[in-house]
Amino acid sequence: MTAMVYAPVGACGLRVSRIGLGMMSYGDPAAQSWALREDQAEPIVRQAAELGINFFDTADMYSGGVSEQITGRLLARLFTRREDYVLATKVFYPTGPGPSDRGLSRAHILSAIDASLRRLGTDYVDLYQVHRWDEHTPIAETMAALDDVVRAGKARYLGASTMRAWQFAKAQHTARQSGGTPFISMQNRYSLANRDDEREMIPLCRDQGVGLLPYSPLARGLLAGKRQSRDTTRSQSDQHQYRPADYEVADAVAAVAADLSRPPAQVALAWLLAQPGVTAPIIGATRPQHLADAVAALEVDLTDTQRSQLEARYVPHPDGSHA
Secondary structure, eight states: OOOOEEEEEEOOOOEEESSSETTBBSOOTOOOTTOOHHHHHHHHHHHHHHTTEEEEOOOGGGGGGGGHHHHHHHHHHHOOSGGGGGEEEEEOOOOOOSSSSSSSSSHHHHHHHHHHHHHTSSSEEEEEEOOOOOOOOOHHHHHHHHHHHHHHHHHEEEEESSOOOHHHHHHHHHHHHHTOOOOEEEEEBTTBOOOOOGTTTHHHHHHHHHEEEOHHHHHHHHGGGOGGOOOOHHHHOOOOOOOOOHHHHHHHHHHHHHHTTHHHHHHHHHHHHTTTTTTOOOOSSSSOOOOOOOOGGGGGGOOOHHHHHHHOOOOOOOTOOOO
């Protein structure tokens, strides 16, 4: 069995397993046909804990809050102490019908963190992340509210996700200028099939000591060789359209994987784990093999030739793909 490796999130003292488990796949099947119920999710999350994964990521809007409820109950059952796992959630998307039930206003952030803590059944989250940029709220208001969340002991650290580099830089500057709490992490879409953040966001994060927690590290299953067959409930309902260049990248992953006699998912994750600034890719797992492949990627050491082969066919997205 591959030994788990732990690393700090950027330049801060928070240490997490180098593989994080995304909890979006666990929720209410009535709301999302591909979501696993709590009893179905438990053996997978148990396997994650047994493999040494201690970093679990969810959001208040996943399955209408049911993901947070399942996450909180499972982690409380599977870990002896609250200090033994790192729990992350997010705020931004609508959680109710009212105009204040969304975004990054002070009103929404302060109510959303309390609601998340109730659903999670804990006094604090380790990492509280803004899910997207809010163009309707002054960033000074957002950062002040987030700082209050930290000072109240409801979150230990702050993180961000999926925005433009200039927006992230503005948020960091605003926090530091006021003596507030800056972000320690960026949860960005990053994989062999989407490397657009290598232009600006990733250099910015590396320069500022911000850890990268990439989501969709297998490009919605494409890099695992699964998407073409539409073999999962989620893939059948996914309307995402891949470009011809994306399939060429997937072909390159499959070729290197064949040379190494390893599954494509392990090769794609091994490439990402070796990228400067990356702390922990966040994977989704609905089958035991998903976790086994992810952890086994920690022991895959790609050569320079193999890395070049994997990277050569990438074509940047013209719009930056920040949606």
